[in-house]
Amino acid sequence: MPRRSAETRSQARWRRAFPTVFLGLAVVALHAMPGGELGAHDWWMNWRLDTVLHAGLFAVFGTSALIALRKGGGAGAACRHAWWWVIAGGMILAGILEAAQGLVFPGRGSDPWDLAADFLGLCISGFAFRALYLMWPIGKKPL
Numbered sequence: 001m002p003r004r005s006a007e008t009r010s011q012a013r014w015r016r017a018f019p020t021v022f023l024g025l026a027v028v029a030l031h032a033m034p035g036g037e038l039g040a041h042d043w044w045m046n047w048r049l050d051t052v053l054h055a056g057l058f059a060v061f062g063t064s065a066l067i068a069l070r071k072g073g074g075a076g077a078a079c080r081h082a083w084w085w086v087i088a089g090g091m092i093l094a095g096i097l098e099a100a101q102g103l104v105f106p107g108r109g110s111d112p113w114d115l116a117a118d119f120l121g122l123c124i125s126g127f128a129f130r131a132l133y134l135m136w137p138i139g140k141k142p143l
Helices: 010-029 051-072 082-103 113-135
Strands: none
Touching: 010 051, 010 082, 051 082, 051 113, 082 113
């Protein structure tokens, strides 16, 4: 007879959600960096590498969220439609952060291209999940 884990359901949920929460805080912290750190005429800005960074950050964040939802969601709607939940939640976060960049964070401005890169990163996260687990992050969870 297999041995049962002493871990409670809430502990298991927190263990699965911790990487997503941590990465979400990292995304917020990176958005809050003062804008004076990178000048408008630096090579970084001329090549639009900040947009690539946006896509990469949201791809890693989205992949982590997809893993947490699909691994611990059971048979609920959050598990079956994980990709759509991640895209919707990620775009809400991206919109809030872009608005905050334009209003709250010193020396930063909001950019619609950053929102597009965030969306692209969230879409890429579904393909990354597919590459890792050989299944799409939507649909019925296999038993």
